[in-house]
Structures are given as C-alpha cells and as structure tokens.
Amino acid sequence: xxxxxxxxxxxxxxxxxxxQTTIQAxxxxxxxxxxxxxxxxxxxxxxxxxxxxxxxxIYRVLSTLEAxxxxxxxxxxxxxxxxxxxxxxxxxxxxxxxLAERSRGHMRHLxxxxxETSNLGIERDGHVLFISQVETHETIRxxxxxxxxxxxxxxxxxxxxxxxxxxxxxxxxxxxxxxxQFTPTTLKSGDDLHQNLAIARTRGWAFDDEERNTGMRxxxxxxxxxxxxxxxxxxxxxPTHRLPLDRIDTIGVMxxxxxxxxxxxxxxxxxxSAAD
Numbered sequence: 001x002x003x004x005x006x007x008x009x010x011x012x013x014x015x016x017x018x019x020q021t022t023i024q025a026x027x028x029x030x031x032x033x034x035x036x037x038x039x040x041x042x043x044x045x046x047x048x049x050x051x052x053x054x055x056x057x058i059y060r061v062l063s064t065l066e067a068x069x070x071x072x073x074x075x076x077x078x079x080x081x082x083x084x085x086x087x088x089x090x091x092x093x094x095x096x097x098x099l100a101e102r103s104r105g106h107m108r109h110l111x112x113x114x115x116e117t118s119n120l121g122i123e124r125d126g127h128v129l130f131i132s133q134v135e136t137h138e139t140i141r142x143x144x145x146x147x148x149x150x151x152x153x154x155x156x157x158x159x160x161x162x163x164x165x166x167x168x169x170x171x172x173x174x175x176x177x178x179x180x181q182f183t184p185t186t187l188k189s190g191d192d193l194h195q196n197l198a199i200a201r202t203r204g205w206a207f208d209d210e211e212r213n214t215g216m217r218x219x220x221x222x223x224x225x226x227x228x229x230x231x232x233x234x235x236x237x238x239p240t241h242r243l244p245l246d247r248i249d250t251i252g253v254m255x256x257x258x259x260x261x262x263x264x265x266x267x268x269x270x271x272x273s274a275a276d
Contacts, residue, residue, distance in 0.1 A: 116238035121157040142237035156218030157233030159206035164230035205252040221259035226267035
C-alpha cells in the first residue's frame with residue numbers, strides 16, 4: 001500500500017492563482033507579540049495606543065495568547081509580559097542547528113580568558129539577532145540578552161558577517177539599509193564601511209570601536225557552516241576602560257580562533273583546505 005505523501009509547507013493551490021496569503025488577526029497578534037518582546041510590562045491601554053488599535057481588539061488578542069502561555073499578565077500591576085511558551089518556541093529554533101549548544105563552551109572560555117561578556121548572534125532581516133550570551137562577573141558589563149536586535153553596520157558581529165558578503169550582496173545591503181549614525185565613530189558611509197570590512201576580512205575579525213554605544217567596544221568573528229557560509233558571529237564586548245586599544249589585537253586572535261573551532265565543529269573545512 002503506497003505511503004501517503006507528506007504534506008509540504010504550502011497548499012497545492014498556492015501558486016495556481018492569486019490569493020490573500022496573510023491572516024489579518026494572526027498578523028495583529030504577531031504585532032502584539034513583537035511589541036511585548038521589546039516593551040515588556042505594558043498596560044492594555046499603552047499597548048493599544050502604541051499599536052493604534054482599540055483596547056477591545058488588543059484585549060481579545062492578549063486573551064488568546066495568554067490561553068496558550070505566549071503572554072502573561074501581572075494581576076497586581078495589570079501589565080502584560082512575554083510568556084513561557086515563547087521560550088519553548090525560541091529553544092526549538094535554536095535546536096535546528098545546534099549552534100548555541102556547540103558554541104556555549106567556547107563562549108564561556110572566551111569570557112574566562114578575557115574577563116568580558118561573550119555573545120553569539122545571527123543575521124535576521126539585515127540586523128543582528130543575539131541568541132546567546134555568557135556574562136562577565138564584572139559589575140559594569142555589555143548586556144545583549146537573547147532576542148536583542150542591533151544594526152549590522154554598528155555591531156561587531158554584524159560587521160563580521162558583512163565581511164563575508166560578496167560584492168553584489170553588499171551593494172544590495174547598502175541600497176536597502178540606511179547607515180544610521182549612533183555615535184561620533186559610527187561608520188556612516190558605504191566607502192567607510194567597505195574599508196573597515198576589508199581590514200576585518202584580512203585579519204579574520206571585526207572591531208566595533210564605540211560605534212553603537214559610547215564607552216563600549218566589541219571584537220567579533222564569523223562562524224562558517226559546512227558550505228563555507230557565514231551563519232553566525234561570536235564576540236567579546238565590554239567597556240573601553242577594560243578593552244583598551246592595546247588589548248584589541250590579542251582579543252581578536254582569541255575570538256577568531258574560537259569562531260574557527262566552532263566552524264570546524266559544524267563541518268566547515270579549514271581555510272587552507274577550502275582554498276584547494
């Protein structure tokens with residue numbers, strides 16, 4: 001008896017005729033979820049106002065999400081927060097490649113070597129999405145909790161990933177993304193960014209010199225998969241008084257070696273072998 005063919009991600013008729021492929025109520029629910037991810041601890045009135053929706057509509061969305069533990073309400077404060085189900089969903093995403101688990105030991109080692117926070121990030125929609133962090137024990141520290149998003153041109157991990165772009169892909173990136181200036185040292189022109197990435201490409205690690213936040217520095221390197229594609233970045237970040245310029249080269253080598261070790265664990269060939 002023939003086995004029933006597994007259903008694919010889209011219905012058979014998906015490409016046969018023009019159709020509305022989004023569900024408005026679901027779209028609105030995801031808007032609420034994204035909002036709470038960035039602004040946890042908001043009241044119903046605040047959410048409705050900021051999303052330009054009626055309180056009744058937002059309450060129905062929140063009640064539905066609450067029933068599935070996607071959001072939670074604090075009864076005492078009457079505020080809404082991200083729920084436990086989002087952790088389970090996020091963990092399932094991370095399990096797809098095992099990247100976070102394979103990187104964790106290297107991140108902890110980097111933190112112990114340098115005394116500073118180590119981060120792991122991937123690219124999502126032209127930004128860096130931080131997915132894991134091992135924090136330093138110092139009181140003053142860099143803090144990028146999982147789920148934080150940062151612009152690529154002003155991020156150590158972002159620049160490490162951009163350094164692996166082809167010329168065509170880099171041109172497309174610059175066409176789609178404005179290089180917003182955050183500090184006096186932010187790279188604000190395509191030429192400046194190209195020059196900076198060329199240096200990063202040569203030495204194997206990128207450097208964020210107070211380009212996103214004044215007083216903070218970050219050193220990062222790309223992680224490659226079996227196909228030699230940059231799929232993530234690992235970094236060390238901390239305040240400038242603990243990351244003076246005379247430490248950066250040494251830390252850069254540490255971060256690059258950690259990225260190379262993780263890449264090998266993911267099946268990437270050594271650079272000299274890949275070039276043969």
